Amino acid sequence: MTTVDATWTRPRLRAGIVLGPGQWRGEKLVHHVKDPETGCYYRVGPREHFLLSRMDGTRTLDDLAAEYAGTFRRRLGPESWQQLFGMLHQRQLLDGATDPAAIARLTATAAEATARAWRGPLSARFPLFDPDRLFARLLPRLAPLFSWWFVVPALLVVLAVAGYVALRLPELLAAVRGGGRPVPVILAGVVITWAIVFLHECAHGLTCRQFGGRVHEIGVMWRFPMLAPYCKVDDIVLFTPRRRVATAFAGVFVSMLALVPFVAIWVWGTRGALRDLAATLLLFGTATAAINLVPFLRLDGYYMLSHALNLGDLRADTYRFYGRLLRQGLGAVRGYRPRDRVVYALYGLASLAFAATVLTLLVRYWYVSLAHWVGSGWAVAILVAEALVLVALAAGLARRRSAASGGGADPGKVTSTTV
Template sequence: MTTVDTTWARPRLRANVVLGPGQWRGGRLVHHVKDRETGWFYRIGPREHFLLSRMDGTRTLDDLAAEYAEAYRRRLGPENWQQLFGMLHQRQLLDGATDPAALARLTESAAQGAARHRRRPLSARFPLFDPDPLFDRLLPRLRPLFGWGFVAPALAAVLALVGYVALHLPELVDGVGRGHRPLAAIVAAVVITWVIVFLHECAHGLTCRHFGGRVGEIGVMWRFPLLAPYCKVDDIVLFTPRRRVATAFAGVFVSLLALVPFAAVRIWAGPGVLYDLAGTMLLFGTATAALNLVPFLRLDGYYMLSHALNLADLRADTYAFWGRLLRGGPAAVAGYRRRDRLVHAVYGIASVVFAATVLTLLVRFWYASLARWIGPGPAVAVLVAEAVLLLALAAVVARRSRRHATQAEA
């Protein structure tokens, strides 16, 4: 194709193509584009987003060129249009210029890509069902729960719950430490915990659906050494930062809200099985929620912080920032915004301090336990062997991650 096709004189994106707001990644502003028909996500720059967002079928190429020149003080030449329309044709994004066979190939490749990244040695996903039909039936009934008339008092109840647990923490720890619970109480605690975790994931999905996104799947996720439900909310990249934060927080919010009845049982019920069960749920439930909010683990708190800062991937960008800084000095990171330089510097240092503190505590605890069982010398030998094994495993995982990243870019 040497010239722009005349059928694209008033270009319009297909109705299933959705453009997301800008996010910062590696010092650059990027926008996500989703083709809902094929399932593909694409990343484009702000200038491409400027043009695509105006391809609504009402503007001619001259109109687009004039608006672009006014915004960027630069005229688009034939080669620029050729490159842009070549990309749109390759990805089948323009209305009235699609090839069914090409769309089918794109859909198949998107599904294959998702399946390829679903199974890894230390992490895997096992989809169970498509939740969108269920969420579509539930949302009309649950819509009032997304308004401040419910959210504000619910937040107050959650804060009161956290305060109650903090004030009664020694009592709750002592109650759990006594042990020797009936088997029925243990089974009930496990079942209730799984129900709450499932509600946690559904809260992410329902919030995503409420904001207009689609939820790809609900399933069970293996992340060594844990097994837990998950909800795929990839469309979150198409939301504003505020809505992304709300979607990420919804899970912890619902998890804590589900513990409020157990606080009522502790307050009004007398000693007994229900009293002990409520104490167990309050202690472990709030501890799990607190862990979820730690911003150095890739859990809800981490994603909330990333979204609040409008960064696509805080941890990956921080690694890249420090890599450039250590290799090339301050000049190598001069392209980052001043705010992002500060964020990445502080987050990187805080991450190292957090990891070192956790690792030190774990090593001390494990050494003390081993030393009691097998003696100090063998305990040190076991710790060294474990360290070598973990480093080798980390190297293997890092190599595979780089290979997957290379394949994804290709």
């Protein structure tokens, strides 16, 4: 049937290779494949995924061809098999057909690509340690926290905390504006805030580990103009949509639960520095959680929405959708699923409205402040200069991304061109 090497007549993927469920990227359904030995993630189409998921060493090529023909109403010819096995050999995914030198090259390429993607003036990552063993030891003790018996009551508590902060907002703001806090209280507020943010990231990692993923990196991330901890949970692409949503939500969930003691301090505490500290943490913590849930910022809420809709990258695919629509008309987007056309159209319009509102408020606030300090003329000049600088930075970043994407093959991508 084919000229594929006889050792592959009953093909088997290497031990540890993980195949993920499908996600939509524009018009295409893609599946992620993880090779834990090299750290590479590949994207394949549903037809390749169909064949790879059946390469368990028990089926011959004739068996695979018959199942494929029964599902896709198409026979696989020798050329298709050669291309498929060529790709598998290039990525070292087949059992019994690996080359240690090739695996080492793939490992180095994946590590270099990851480092290059997060190195720049506006964003960078600084890894601190590998938490996988720590999480593996903690999970058996924390297993009850992942049951519905804990999650549902805890979620009600989180909603109660958010509601209480909203109802008591004037009192909390008055306490925070009071000022006159001792330096130790200010330092305590900073330390506690960073501790909660660290717990937030650990919650993402522990949830990812609970669902079978691995977490090999916790560090500090620079994303202009903020510096914050991060936890790398790349294995989330291998989960079902519901588990991806849960992993993305875990950070905000734990952050809000961490505020419960400060609600108690605020409600039952006496006036003083400790109660003012509780007010500050309640306001800042709740505001941070709310911002995290805004689906137009690339934070937890954005990823929750993308995962709930089972879309790989909602923002990027929305840009691509509107680009094709505006350049080529309705015919260029007819290949999208009807539901996705509605989602991309509405998300694009909502994003534009959100960005315009935020930009208008920021410009107005900054203009009023500048005009108070230097006069209206200089305020306008400064705003124009800042706008030009931001446009130049955005253009430079776009060129950098374009050069990075065009500089070579993506080590984490396998295109669907063979079957």
